[in-house]
Amino acid sequence: MHPDDQRWQPLLEEEDEETAYNLTEKVVVVGIDEAESDLDVGLPPFSWRKLWLFTGPGFLMSIAFLDPGNLESNLQAGAIAGYSLLWLLLWATAMGLLIQLLSARLGVATGKHLAELCREEYPSWARILLWVMAELALIGADIQEVIGSAIAIKILSNGALPLWAGVIITAFDCFIFLFLENYGVRKLEAVFAVLIATMALSFAWIFGETKPDGKELLLGILIPKLSSKTIKQAVAVVGCIIMPHNVFLHSALVQSRDVNPSKKGRVREALRYYSIESTLALFVSFIINLFVTTVFAKAFYGTDIASSIGLVNAGQYLQDKYGGGLFPILYIWAIGLLAAGQSSTITGTYAGQFIMGGFLNLKLKKWLRALITRSFAIVPTMIVALVFETSDSMVDVLNEWLNVLQSIQIPFALIPLLCLASKEHLMGSFRIGPILKLSSWLVAVLVMAINGYLLVSFFSSEVNGVIVAIFVFVFIAAYLSFVVYLVYRSISFSSWHSFINRKTSTDNEN
Numbered sequence: 001m002h003p004d005d006q007r008w009q010p011l012l013e014e015e016d017e018e019t020a021y022n023l024t025e026k027v028v029v030v031g032i033d034e035a036e037s038d039l040d041v042g043l044p045p046f047s048w049r050k051l052w053l054f055t056g057p058g059f060l061m062s063i064a065f066l067d068p069g070n071l072e073s074n075l076q077a078g079a080i081a082g083y084s085l086l087w088l089l090l091w092a093t094a095m096g097l098l099i100q101l102l103s104a105r106l107g108v109a110t111g112k113h114l115a116e117l118c119r120e121e122y123p124s125w126a127r128i129l130l131w132v133m134a135e136l137a138l139i140g141a142d143i144q145e146v147i148g149s150a151i152a153i154k155i156l157s158n159g160a161l162p163l164w165a166g167v168i169i170t171a172f173d174c175f176i177f178l179f180l181e182n183y184g185v186r187k188l189e190a191v192f193a194v195l196i197a198t199m200a201l202s203f204a205w206i207f208g209e210t211k212p213d214g215k216e217l218l219l220g221i222l223i224p225k226l227s228s229k230t231i232k233q234a235v236a237v238v239g240c241i242i243m244p245h246n247v248f249l250h251s252a253l254v255q256s257r258d259v260n261p262s263k264k265g266r267v268r269e270a271l272r273y274y275s276i277e278s279t280l281a282l283f284v285s286f287i288i289n290l291f292v293t294t295v296f297a298k299a300f301y302g303t304d305i306a307s308s309i310g311l312v313n314a315g316q317y318l319q320d321k322y323g324g325g326l327f328p329i330l331y332i333w334a335i336g337l338l339a340a341g342q343s344s345t346i347t348g349t350y351a352g353q354f355i356m357g358g359f360l361n362l363k364l365k366k367w368l369r370a371l372i373t374r375s376f377a378i379v380p381t382m383i384v385a386l387v388f389e390t391s392d393s394m395v396d397v398l399n400e401w402l403n404v405l406q407s408i409q410i411p412f413a414l415i416p417l418l419c420l421a422s423k424e425h426l427m428g429s430f431r432i433g434p435i436l437k438l439s440s441w442l443v444a445v446l447v448m449a450i451n452g453y454l455l456v457s458f459f460s461s462e463v464n465g466v467i468v469a470i471f472v473f474v475f476i477a478a479y480l481s482f483v484v485y486l487v488y489r490s491i492s493f494s495s496w497h498s499f500i501n502r503k504t505s506t507d508n509e510n
Contacts, residue, residue, distance in 0.1 A: 026258040027185055029053045029270075043268045054273035056189035057253035058281035059196060060347055061100055064246035065093065065285040066199060067141065067344035068148025068337065072311040072399060073236040074289050078296035079306040081230035083213070083220030088237050089293060090221055093286045095443045096241040097279060099414065100250050102432065102440060104274045106421050107251035109430035111261040114251040114413075115358025117420050122489075129482060130412055131359035135376065137244035137409035138355065140402045142348045142377030143384060146170045147398075148311060149341030150385060155315055155334035163385040170345055171378045177346045177370065185256045195343040196284065202336030203291040209322055209329055212294035220294075232457070238450045239403060244413035249351040250278075251417075252358070267430060311337075311399070349374055407451035411483045414444040419490035 029050055044050075064070075077085045107113050112120075118130050150166025161169075180188045226234055259270045296314070299321055300306045309317055315337070319330035352373030356362060362369070384398060418440055421432050432440060 021185070021256050025185060026256055027053055028258050043265050043272075050269075051273050051276060054257060054270065055277045056186065057104070057250065057256060058274065058278035060189065060192050060253055060350070061246060061250040061278065062281035062285040063192065063196065063343045063347050064141075064243040064249070065096060065241060065282060066196070066288055066340050067145050068311055068341050069141065069144040069399065069403065070240045070289065071148070071292055071337065071340055073233070073240045074293045075296040075309060075311075075314050077233040077237050078293040079300040079309045081233045082297045082301035083216040083294065084225040084227075084230060085234055085237055086217065086220035086290065086293060087222065087224045088226075088234055089289055090286065092238045092241040093282055093289075095447065097282045098440060098443055099242060099247060099417070100278055100282070101275055102417055102421050103247050103250040104254045104278065105271060105430060105432070106417065106427070107254040108259055108267055108270045108274065109261055109427045111255065113255065113354055113358055114248045114417060114420070115355050117426065118416050119359050119361060121420060122416070126485070127359060130416065131355070133409045133412040134244060134248060134355045134359070137406050137413070138348060138352055138373075139377050139380065140405035141243060141245055142345060143381045144399060144402050145341050145344040145348060146377065146381045147384065148337055149345060151312055152334045152338035152341055155330060156338065164382060167378065167382050167385045170341065171374060173342055173346050173349070177349050192343055192347075195339045198339040199336050200284065200288055202332050202339065203288055203295070205327075205332050206295050206318065206329060207291040210295045210298050212298040217294055235450050235454045236403065238447065239407055239454055242410060242414070242447050244406065244409040245348065245351040245355065247413040247417055248355050248358070249347065252354040264429065271430075348377070352376070404455060407454050408479070410451050411448055411486065414448065415483070415486040415490065418444060419486070422490070
């Protein structure tokens with residue numbers, strides 16, 4: 001070994017290629033509650049014990065549906081639109097479930113996660129662009145999550161700890177993550193389960209204190225309503241559900257179970273359990289988001305302050321309206337917000353490792369990758385905390401810009417996912433069929449159109465001056481060109497692969 005290589009060896013992993021999990025880290029599920037004759041032949045019988053062993057990745061994935069950005073969109077939807085957008089929250093969650101199930105399907109069927117497959121299937125220039133876009137989306141999400149945690153810490157410390165101090169405290173969660181990871185995947189998943197339960201209990205408590213109208217709640221879920229006054233909130237509700245980094249994350253998380261992708265029965269079994277688990281996890285996330293939306297619908301819909309409520313002042317407004325009680329509602333809100341922020345920042349660190357390792361095939365030690373990915377978000381977040389410390393409204397403006405940043409990245413996660421999940425040479429018999437493919441593309445186009453509306457309305461109100469307008473025009477042209485390239489590559493590859501299959505079939509017949 002060259003002396004220079006030896007110098008860097010302590011920072012490198014021993015594997016020849018980057019993988020989501022080492023074999024020793026994976027949870028073994030083969031042989032549980034099944035006869036010898038069931039092994040690797042067809043689909044093994046359903047087992048509650050196996051479902052328990054497969055439970056975990058879906059709940060980690062669901063945390064992105066509960067991050068501070070989602071909470072803010074939901075509380076604003078409740079305060080401004082009342083109960084009228086609950087139906088949209090339900091259907092947005094269902095659309096998110098479809099996308100996440102495709103991500104899980106890709107990871108299980110190929111044995112590789114989305115970032116790894118993008119590295120292998122796209123040319124170098126496109127791969128680098130996709131990686132940059134994924135990192136930008138992750139940074140945008142992470143800033144919101146860290147700021148959410150910092151706000152909660154500031155509340156719980158009665159203002160003794162400013163936002164920047166909360167950011168520093170939250171920055172150390174990556175080391176907590178590394179510490180927990182040493183105890184195994186299941187222990188890490190158990191910690192996230194506790195954080196989700198903390199959110200559920202906190203927001204359920206507030207739901208009980210405020211007593212939203214049950215009839216209005218039910219009508220809001222069952223009867224679609226949308227007006228010009230609530231279109232912005234509707235776009236925000238849908239836009240926050242599909243998180244680009246979460247699409248990459250879920251395809252890696254499912255590989256924490258030891259499933260051989262070459263054995264069809266095992267893949268079918270894993271997909272069955274992951275589908276059940278992911279559906280349950282997103283149902284829980286929907287209920288939590290429902291609590292938040294209905295609480296603020298009950299408390300502030302139709303009031304003069306409805307349009308001014310954001311993540312920073314939401315707890316204080318609840319406190320002013322419903323008082324202290326045995327446990328002040330302000331602190332209960334802060335506990336739920338802190339659980340949301342901490343859990344989502346840790347999963348963000350997790351996603352960052354998979355994205356960087358997968359796209360760049362970096363065989364770095366986990367602590368070093370965590371430090372690098374954490375620094376990408378913490379440095380700009382610290383700047384944000386110092387600049388916006390004195391202004392609640394400025395934090396809300398920042399959140400709008402961050403939502404735009406993440407909206408821009410949506411196509412660069414969804415299009416590769418749908419493209420790769422349709423490839424027979426990758427997915428084999430598990431590639432998505434015509435009906436699922438059409439449904440998935442319709443959902444993807446709808447989500448991208450909604451986010452496109454957000455971008456147009458945002459830039460039309462923010463862009464002033466000829467130079468800025470020219471810059472925005474050039475950016476949009478380059479952006480759309482890359483989106484068109486990704487779509488064209490998906491269509492052209494599918495057509496070429498179909499031609500090859502037909503030709504091979506004809507040659508075999510002759």
